[in-house]
Amino acid sequence: MAAALTVGGVLVLAAGLWDMFRTLLHPTGQGVLSRMVMAGLWRFSRATGHRLLVVGPSGMLAVLLLWVLMQAVGWALIYLPHVPEGLVYSSGIDPADYSDAVESLYLSAVTLTTLGYGDVVPTDPWIRAVSPVEALTGFALLTAGLTWFTQIYRPLSRRRSLALELKALAGTCFADQLGEIQPEIVTRVLDTLTTEVGRVRIDFAQHSEGFYFQEKDPALSLPHQVTYLLRLRDSAVHAPGSAVRSSGGRLSVAVCQLSTVLDDTFLHVGAPPEEVLTAYATQHGHHRAPA
Template sequence: MSEALPRIAGGALVLLAAYDLYRTVLVPRGRGGPVTRGVCRGVWGVASRGGDRVRAQAGPLTVVGGVAAWGALLAVGFALVTWPALGAEVTASGDAATPTGFLTALYYSGFNLTTLGTGDLVPRTDAYRLLMIAEAGVGFTYLTLALTYVMSVYDALKRRNVFALGLHQRTGDSGDAAAYLAGALPGPPAAASQDLTTLSEGLARLYEAHHFYPVLHYFRLPEPRYAMARVLFVTLDAASLIRSAPDGPDAETLAESAAAEGLWRAGLRPVRELAPLFLPDRTSDEATDQSERDLWRAHYDRSAATLRAAGVACRADDAGFARYAERRAEWDAVVRRFATFMAYDWNAIAAPASGG
């Protein structure tokens, strides 16, 4: 029984590593495996207490930590399976005495897992010869998947940052959705619809990237323009303003277009489906109080003034604001939670025209 326990524990660790690799690298939905989730939360829990430079290391450290955790689980797991066999089923080559400590088993497991094959410890039974081959195969698979995972995460990160920067530039580097709309709406509705569709497609790719690689959420750059909260604020604020502020036949055509609906739905999808995966559990968001609604009103009035200055006819303020507030209530609280969790100042995320 004493020999069976290490083998059972070792087998469980190997299965845990395999399951976590499968859930994190091969399954394009959800939070990843339990080990990876623990590494992400642990690293972010420490990094979030530091300044911007420390927080910026959270993403790379979660990737490194996840890969290292998989390797450690596999190495220790196979070592535990081998440990009871040292001196009998696995022995030193030649006539040398076989060390029987756990570190020897870990050494044997490590060179099998990395396919080094130094040969100073040799399996003497068919079962352990097959286990050596199996471990080498698992090690090769692990190294291949880990390398693919790291490359894919950084490719997705680059595409995410390019989209966020492009959105920021559309606002004139201000982070103000009204500034973007002031440049897009005065032209023909077809041109604005095309750009809204482009933004919707970018949001869809962003959403899917975070499903494929949940670790992306923990890549927290110091510049607010790259934050998920900023991307969601600008796109959802733009979609809300399109449906509330502009007036006239062209405005109605654009507001009811598939492009405007696509931007609205593409922005809401991360709010509704990614937030439960990444943000701390919360049964409900606070109701909007009057002071917050007053800030929304100030934001709406400034946005409408920006549009009017660009030659865009706007509805009467009360009618337009009522439409705007109804839509903003669907996303504001969750976007704020994204900002708070990633330690961004809301005024930096929603500057300059959001209020509060």
């Protein structure tokens, strides 16, 4: 029984740490458990009409709490076979008043959070050997959580910047005037957009949690503005100048790559870029392309 509890605890710990690694350190940024939590909250939000625009931060907080819970439970399972014989209690505490499971979970939580009340002290050599590792894990969790929350805002900033650029171009009917503007200016604008779209595509691939962040202001919302990329692409690839058509071709490739990441990772539409980007806008509550 003791061996089974220890093995079970190690498996729970490994699953949580592996998900942390896949989410925070792996280039794809896609842990299985974190994706399940974020996607589940997203589906619930869509079912309620996205009334609260907090799926992104709430999902990240829920994932972080899940990681903490898995570490606490995993270490508690490892401690359980050694409770209460492997512990010394301060005066006034009777271990008979608490179940072994509750006591091991309490010891795990206190160690993980590095509180160290001193009311329960391990004397078992095994617990004394591994409890510092749990304390280090708790410190790593805190650091990882803070880093995760701070690093998401740079991708969000790039996404908002692209949305604002598309909003400005749509407001000036840029796609309808490519033949009337100097080719050098048109190619510069299109090439800049291509670069920005590429960066956003990489952000979605490496920071998948960013998909679940929404914007209240339509001007800052990429899902609201993204379909204008299609108008720019179509106008550019059919423009009279070869330089503009070349830039339009590069933009077309970037749009296709962006739609592929969105479709493969989040939407699963299995359709051309036009339908994928429309589905992206629809999932975020936008049903019409910007004028």
